[in-house]
Amino acid sequence: MTTPAAHALAQYASTAGNLSAGIAIYEHGTNPQDWYSWVGERLPLDGDVIEVGAGTGALWSRVDHRARGVRLTLADFSPAMCERLSSVPGATVVRAGATELPFPDGSFDGLIANHMLYHLDDPAAGLREFARVLRPGGRLAVSANGRDHLAELMELGARTRTTVLNDFTAETAEEFVGGSFRDVVVRRYPSDLAIPGPEPVLRYLASQGRPPLTTEEEAAVRKFVDERVAADGAFRVRQHAILVTATR
Numbered sequence: 001m002t003t004p005a006a007h008a009l010a011q012y013a014s015t016a017g018n019l020s021a022g023i024a025i026y027e028h029g030t031n032p033q034d035w036y037s038w039v040g041e042r043l044p045l046d047g048d049v050i051e052v053g054a055g056t057g058a059l060w061s062r063v064d065h066r067a068r069g070v071r072l073t074l075a076d077f078s079p080a081m082c083e084r085l086s087s088v089p090g091a092t093v094v095r096a097g098a099t100e101l102p103f104p105d106g107s108f109d110g111l112i113a114n115h116m117l118y119h120l121d122d123p124a125a126g127l128r129e130f131a132r133v134l135r136p137g138g139r140l141a142v143s144a145n146g147r148d149h150l151a152e153l154m155e156l157g158a159r160t161r162t163t164v165l166n167d168f169t170a171e172t173a174e175e176f177v178g179g180s181f182r183d184v185v186v187r188r189y190p191s192d193l194a195i196p197g198p199e200p201v202l203r204y205l206a207s208q209g210r211p212p213l214t215t216e217e218e219a220a221v222r223k224f225v226d227e228r229v230a231a232d233g234a235f236r237v238r239q240h241a242i243l244v245t246a247t248r
Contacts, residue, residue: 003121022204022207022208023056023058024200024203024204025150025153025193025195025200025201025203025204026193026239027200028193028194028195028196028200028234029191029192029193029239030191030192030193030194031189031190031191034062035189035191035241036058036059036061036062036063037062037063038189039059039114039141039143039189039243040059040062040063042141042187042243042245043063043110043112043141044109044110044111044112044138044139044140044141044245045063045065045068045070045110046068046069046070046109046110047070047071047108047109047110048070048071048073048107048108048109048110049065049070049071049072049073049108049109049110049111049112050072050073050074050075050101050103050107050108050110050111050112050133051072051073051074051075051111051112051113051114052075052076052096052098052101052111052112052113052116052126052130053075053076053077053098053113053114053115053116053117053119054074054075054076054081054085054114055076055081055084055085055114055116056081056084056085057074057084057085057087057088057091059112059114060072060074060088060091065090065091066089066090072088072090072091072092073091073092073093073094073108074088074091074092074093074094075093075094075095075096075098075101076093076095076096077095077096077097077098078095079095082094082095098113098116098117098120098126098129098130099120099122099125099126099129100129101129101132101133103133104133105132105133106133106134106135106136106138107133107134107135108133108134108135108138109134109135109138109139110134110138110139110140110141111130111133111134111138111139111140111141112141112142113126113130113140113141113142113143114141114142114143115143115144115145115241117142117144117166117168117176118144118145118165118166118168118169119165119166120166120168121166122166123166123167123168123176124176124179124180127142127176127177127179127180127181128180130142130180131180131181131248134248135248136248137247137248138247138248139245139246139247139248140177140181140244140245140246140247140248141243141244141245142173142177142243142244143241143242143243143244144168144169144170144173144241144242144244145169145170145240145241145242146169146170146171146240146241146242147169147170147171147240148238148240149170149238149239149240149241150193150237150238150239151237151238152235152236152237152238153201153204153205153237156201156205156221156224170186170188170240170241170242173186173242173244174186174244177244177246178246181246181247181248182246182247182248183246183247184244184245184246185244185245185246186242186243186244187242187243187244187245188240188241188242189239189241189242189243191239191241192236192237192238192239193235193236193237193238193239194233194234194235194236194237195225195229195234195235195236195237196229196234196235197225197226197229197235198221198222198225198226198235201221201225201235202218202221202222205221
């Protein structure tokens, strides 16, 4: 069986396309304030800040770190992601894994890890490394999904699902973070998804590291989603995302 880290490597090392396609499903959120803007209002943005597992850098299209005087470092293990991150203005980009950050102890005032800890084989080791590179009193912000997150989408793709995650979830995040940090606060993002048709669903399923759907499977997905849209006005999907903040 593959591990969470090995699965992430296969999915994201050589392309940013899978992550971009996966993120696109959230364009159908029911909260008019998207996730990144909501998170941006609650981040530790002062002094030297690093985002670990920064992915496509989508957060920084919503948050103007330069206006805040933040000295921003972006880290990701993926060469493809680092290439994408190089377009974020004023940011230093470093290729690095979350459990082996190439920085001295106490290098940063803030650290952000947005929906990435569940890809590590050992999330507690990642949190210990985050604590190491933060200064005393430094602030942490990490996010996670609940076990019921996108449950309706996962049920559609269950027969071909290959996503491999660890047990860092919305339900366990407070305990994990509390092992290395204090003053832990958990906030849930208030939103679900209302998807208008089958195409966004099919693109999402294709982005998740699963074998391509067969012609019959794709037809079944289309039929199911179309029926839900006809009955409810949209294919309604649960979203369960949290932001956890804490102090070093």
